[in-house]
Amino acid sequence: MKARVSRLDLTRVAFWNLLLQASYNTGRRQALGIASAMASLRHLWPEPQDRSAFLLRHLEPMNTNPAMAGPLLGAMSRLEERASQGDTEAVERVGHVRRVLEGPLGAIGDGLFWAGLRPLAGLAGSIIAWPCGAMGPIAFLLFYNSIHLTVRCGGVFWGHAKGDRIHELMRARWVKLLRVAVRWGIPFLGLSLVAIGASVPALARWTVAPAAVAGVFLGSRSLVRGGLLAGGAIMVGLLLSGIFAQRVP
Amino acid sequence: MSLDPGTWGLLLALGLWTALDQSACLQVLVSQPLVASWLAGWIAGDAASGLTIGVLLQGVWSRSLPLGASPLPFLGPAAVVGGALAAVATGPRVHLGPAITLPGALPLAIALWMSIAVGESGRPLLQQIYRHRGTIVDMALGAARDGRADRLRIAHLLGIVPTAFLGMGLVTAGLLVGSILLRFGPNVHADGRWVALPVLGVGVGQACSLSMKRRAWIWGAAALVLGLAVAFI
Numbered sequence: 001m002k003a004r005v006s007r008l009d010l011t012r013v014a015f016w017n018l019l020l021q022a023s024y025n026t027g028r029r030q031a032l033g034i035a036s037a038m039a040s041l042r043h044l045w046p047e048p049q050d051r052s053a054f055l056l057r058h059l060e061p062m063n064t065n066p067a068m069a070g071p072l073l074g075a076m077s078r079l080e081e082r083a084s085q086g087d088t089e090a091v092e093r094v095g096h097v098r099r100v101l102e103g104p105l106g107a108i109g110d111g112l113f114w115a116g117l118r119p120l121a122g123l124a125g126s127i128i129a130w131p132c133g134a135m136g137p138i139a140f141l142l143f144y145n146s147i148h149l150t151v152r153c154g155g156v157f158w159g160h161a162k163g164d165r166i167h168e169l170m171r172a173r174w175v176k177l178l179r180v181a182v183r184w185g186i187p188f189l190g191l192s193l194v195a196i197g198a199s200v201p202a203l204a205r206w207t208v209a210p211a212a213v214a215g216v217f218l219g220s221r222s223l224v225r226g227g228l229l230a231g232g233a234i235m236v237g238l239l240l241s242g243i244f245a246q247r248v249p
Numbered sequence: 250m251s252l253d254p255g256t257w258g259l260l261l262a263l264g265l266w267t268a269l270d271q272s273a274c275l276q277v278l279v280s281q282p283l284v285a286s287w288l289a290g291w292i293a294g295d296a297a298s299g300l301t302i303g304v305l306l307q308g309v310w311s312r313s314l315p316l317g318a319s320p321l322p323f324l325g326p327a328a329v330v331g332g333a334l335a336a337v338a339t340g341p342r343v344h345l346g347p348a349i350t351l352p353g354a355l356p357l358a359i360a361l362w363m364s365i366a367v368g369e370s371g372r373p374l375l376q377q378i379y380r381h382r383g384t385i386v387d388m389a390l391g392a393a394r395d396g397r398a399d400r401l402r403i404a405h406l407l408g409i410v411p412t413a414f415l416g417m418g419l420v421t422a423g424l425l426v427g428s429i430l431l432r433f434g435p436n437v438h439a440d441g442r443w444v445a446l447p448v449l450g451v452g453v454g455q456a457c458s459l460s461m462k463r464r465a466w467i468w469g470a471a472a473l474v475l476g477l478a479v480a481f482i
Contacts, residue, residue, distance in 0.1 A: 016402075018274065018275050018276075019273070019274050019275075019405070019406070021272050021273055021274075021276075022273045022274060022405055022406055022408045022409045023382060023385055023386075023389075023404070023405045023406075023407070023408025023409075024272060024273070024379055024382075024408070025379050025380070025382035025383075025385075025386060025408075026379050026380050027382075027383070027386060028386055032385070032386065032389050032401070032404065032405040032408070033405060035389065035393065035401055035405070036401060036402045036405040039398035039401060039402060042398045048396045049396075051396040051398075052393060052394055052395065052396040055392075055393035055396065055398060055401060056390075056393045056394065059389060059390060059393050066276055067276075110314065110315075114314045114315060115314050115459050116459075116460070118278065118281070118311070119311040119456045119459050119460075121278075122281065122283055122307040122308070122311055122456065123308075123453075123456055125283050125307070126283060126304045126307055126308070129283070129287075129300055129303075129304055129348065129349065130304075130345075130346040130347070130348065130349060131346060131347045131348060132347075132348055133296070133297065133300060133347075133348030133349070134287065134296065134300075134348075136283065136287075136300065136304075137283050137284040137287045137288075137300070137303065140278070140281070140283050140284065141277065141278060141279070141284060144277075144278050145277050145278070148276075148277070148278075149277070182460060183460050184460075186456060186457055186459060186460040187457050187460060187471075190453045190454075190456055190457035190472070191457075191471060191472055191475055193308075193449070193453050194450065194453050194472045194475055194476050195475055195476070196346070197446055197449045197450065197453070197476075198475070198476040198477075200345060200346075200442060200446065207443070207446050207447040207450065208446045208447070208449060208450040208476050209450065209472055209473045209474075209475070209476020209477055210450065210473065210476075211446070211447040211448070211449070211450025211451050211454065212450035212451070212453045212454040212457075212472040212473070212476065213450075213454065213470075213472055213473050214450070214451065214454060215308075215450060215451040215452065215453060215454015215455045215457075215458065216454040216455075216457050216458045216472065217454075217458075218454075225313075225369075226309045226310050226311070226312050226313060226451070226452075226455045227309065227310070227322060227365045227368060227369050229309070229451050229455070230305075230306075230309040230361065230365060230448050230451050230452070231362065231365055233444075233447035233448045233450070233451045234358045234361055234362060234444055234447075234448060236447055237354065237358070237443045237444035237445070237446070237447045237448065238354055238355070238358050238439075238443070238444060240443045240447075241354040241439035241440060241443030241444065242439065244443070
C-alpha cells in the first residue's frame, strides 16, 4: 500500500510551521524549521537512506515570509507524497518549487503582513484603545491573527491541495483586496489618530501635527530610524514641558 | 516605586514570551508594543499607563520590518520594560483619553527612553545569536544524515534558548536601570502630554509613510492641516 499524507500529518506540519524560526541563522536561514516541519512526513520514506536524503533536501538554505511558508510547506508535502509513490520527477520539483517561490512569496508576505496588516491593525488597535482601553490590544490581536493564522496554518492544507500550482496565491483576490485596504486604511487611520491626538486639550496638541509631518517625511525617506526619531521627539517634548509647564491647566 | 518578587517573576515570564513571539515561535504579535506594554502595565498594577506606552511605541516601531531578514529592534522585551516602568512611576497622572493615563513628563520620558534603549541594544545582540548557531546546524545535519528526525527537531528547538535568555536578561537590565532612574530622577511633575504627543505624531508619521512613499508630502500636509484644524476647533 502506498503511503499517503493524512490531514493529521498536515496538522503536524502546520504546528511545526508555528516554530519555523526557532533556530533561524544567517547561514541556512529557516532550513531547520522547514526540515522540522517536513519531518512530520517521515513515514513516507521508511528506508534509512531515503529518509536521510529526504531530511537533507529540506535542510537546504531557505528564507521566506513565515506566514507564506504555510502554502509552500503544503505544496512540498504534496510533492513528497508523489515522490514516495514513485514519481521520480517530483523529487526534483520539490527543490525547484522551493527555490522559485521562496523569494516571491517572501516579498508578497512581507509587504502584506509586516508592512501592511501589522501597521494597519496597530493603528486600528491604538484608535480603539483610546476610548475602550483593553479592547484595543485585543482587537489588534484578533484582526491580525484572523488573517495571519489562516494563511500560515490553513495555507498548509491549501498548498497540499494545489501542489506546485501555489503560485496562484499571488493572484488571489483576497491578496489584492488586502493591498487596497492597507494602502488606503493606513493613511485614513493615521490621520484619525492625529486628529484624536490633536484634540487633547493642552498646549501640547500643537506638537502632534508637526511631529507627524516630520515622521512622514523622515520615515518615507528612511533617513532616521523610528527609535532615534522618537528619542528626539522626547527631548523636544521635555524641553517644551520645561518652558510651558506653568501654562498647562 | 518598587516591584515585589511575584511581579518581577511575571514580568520576566512576559519578557520570555514576547522575546520568543517576535521571531522564534508563533509570531501572533503578542510581542508588539500595543499588547506587550499593556500586559506589562497590567502586571505591574496600572494597565492604562502601560497601554499609553504601547500606543506610542506601536507607531514608533511600525517601520521596523524584518524584510529580507534584516535585524529588528527587540520589540517584545523593550515594550515590557516601557509598560512596567510607566505603570510603577510615581507622581500625578493625566487622563489622555477615557482609558489612557499618562505619568508625568519625566517618568514618561524615562520609560520611553529605557524601552527604546532595550529595543535598540537587542538588535545587534539578536544578530549575533543568528550568526552563531553553527553548532546546532551541524547537529541538525548530523541527525539528517543518520535519518533521525527527532534529533533534528531537538537541534531546532535548542535555538530558542539563547533568544529566551537574551529577552529575560534585557528585561531585567531595563527594569533595574529604569527603576534607579525613576527613584533618583529630579522630583518635577510637568504634564506628560508634552512628551507623549510629539512621540505619538512621530509614530503616526512612521506608520503612514509605509503606504505612501511617493506621495508622502500630500499626506504629511493633510496631517498638518487636520491637526491644526482640530487644535483650532
